Amino acid sequence: MAIRNGLGPKFGSVLTGAQNGSSRDFELLFRAYSGPVTAFASARGNDDPEAISNDVLLKVFQHLDGFDGDESAFTGWVFAIARNRLIDAHRAAARRPAVADGVEVPEEGFEQSSEEAALRGLSLQSTISQLECLTDDQRDVIALRMVADLSLEQVSEIVERPVSAVKALQRRGLRRLQKEILPAGVS
Numbered sequence: 001m002a003i004r005n006g007l008g009p010k011f012g013s014v015l016t017g018a019q020n021g022s023s024r025d026f027e028l029l030f031r032a033y034s035g036p037v038t039a040f041a042s043a044r045g046n047d048d049p050e051a052i053s054n055d056v057l058l059k060v061f062q063h064l065d066g067f068d069g070d071e072s073a074f075t076g077w078v079f080a081i082a083r084n085r086l087i088d089a090h091r092a093a094a095r096r097p098a099v100a101d102g103v104e105v106p107e108e109g110f111e112q113s114s115e116e117a118a119l120r121g122l123s124l125q126s127t128i129s130q131l132e133c134l135t136d137d138q139r140d141v142i143a144l145r146m147v148a149d150l151s152l153e154q155v156s157e158i159v160e161r162p163v164s165a166v167k168a169l170q171r172r173g174l175r176r177l178q179k180e181i182l183p184a185g186v187s
Contacts, residue, residue: 007032011071019064030057033075036148037082043131043143044086052089056082076154079144083158133180138173141166 007014007028017025034053041049059081067077131139137159144155156163 006071006075008071011074015064015067015074018061019067026061029061033057033060033078037078039147040079040082040143041086043147044139045131046086046089047093052082052085056085059085072151072154075148075150076157079148079150079154080158083140083144130177130181133176134173135169137161138169138176141169142173142177145170 014025014028018029034057037056038049038053041052046052056078060078067074069077131142134142140159141155144150144158145152150158152163152166156166159166161169
């Protein structure tokens with residue numbers, strides 16, 4: 001199973017091209033995986049999911065020559081790197097002193113209306129806050145299954161647990177989310 005909107009049948013030729021240094025094929029891989037990795041980092045509550053996605057894909061591209069497999073194996077490899085990078089980022093953040101909460105520094109040269117910024121912040125914050133009721137393992141499994149659209153077997157490899165444990169984590173996580181979301185109502 002590959003990610004939604006993956007490369008499908010052309011994956012092999014794109015991978016080979018990227019391994020041979022084709023900038024076009026690097027771009028195709030980046031476009032196919034940056035969105036899902038960013039969404040996974042967002043679902044895990046990371047403050048800068050785009051930076052995580054860029055770090056992950058940079059590491060993937062640096063080690064691309066050593067990869068041998070199909071798109072499903074590649075997807076699992078990418079998300080294993082993403083999960084490890086998120087764990088590292090969480091550990092680093094725990095060692096850093098906190099700065100003013102909720103302060104967002106705008107990117108230079110990027111103009112966004114106040115309304116767009118508020119709506120984007122509310123929906124992302126709402127999603128992240130709903131996932132906060134889950135354990136880290138449940139959140140990883142839910143994000144990898146639902147956001148990254150990975151199979152049980154791929155998630156099992158990434159989180160280094162048996163498929164039966166992944167199923168149990170997913171089931172408990174979804175039940176917990178159902179209890180949290182339904183009483184509050186859906187907007």
